Amino acid sequence: MKTVCAVSMAILLICSGLSSVWAESNAEKKQVSAAEVWLHLIDDGKYAESWKEASFYFRGAVSEQNWVASLEPVRKSLGKLVDREIVKMEESSSLPGAADGKYVVMTFKTVFEQKKSAIETVTLMLDKDDEWRAAGYFIK
Template sequence: MSKTVTFIIATVLLVLTTNAYSHTDAAEAAALAWLEAIDSGEYEQAWEASSTLLQVPLSSNMLARTINAARRDFGAVESRRRIRVIRETSMPGAPVGDYAVFTFQTRFENKPQITETITPHLEGGDWKVSGYYVN
């Protein structure tokens, strides 16, 4: 294989890898900003930053009630650490698209080890949260 062909292949692979990482970074930034809004009780802000997949079935008040019920006894967030990210092109009950599923190990004031799963997806060129679960 010629040096030119090898260089072109290496360049393409580097660009594709860099693009995948930048998408993951942007998706994680959107997820963390959404979580920060939820952590600080800014549910309207979180709802506005949410995907239509989350906004259509839930009003901002319903989102607040749902999050408060799920995290009722947890207390304040003390730390959050990403433990996994998986890229998907489809999710159950959702349209085909670009999704990132982030799993965080989170320490709350009253719950030392909670797993949070948050799913942003690319909507209109922006990453927006479409799902959130706590275990």
């Protein structure tokens, strides 16, 4: 009887641990997917659409016209996307200059036709509708 209880307890602990890992991996998948979908809009030259799909915070910080005007010349000069690989993800509840919330900062190693080694940083936030949306973007 003790053996059955011990085995049952071990299975229960393993299953609860796996569901926690699954939940984290499912949340991470949603974050990565949100970043990739948003970046593809930019890759396709759909700058205005990327602004519309960005977070409430992002749209309040920069106008659509300014976003397009600042992004278009930079991205066009880089040429087409060749490869993009995520190299780092960090979750945070606060970022400098932003209200507390749920954030994830993703760093990508990116290759463009005209720039063989670029680093893209996308900051996502959990928006008012509980969807992950872009709150910041930087290319180095």
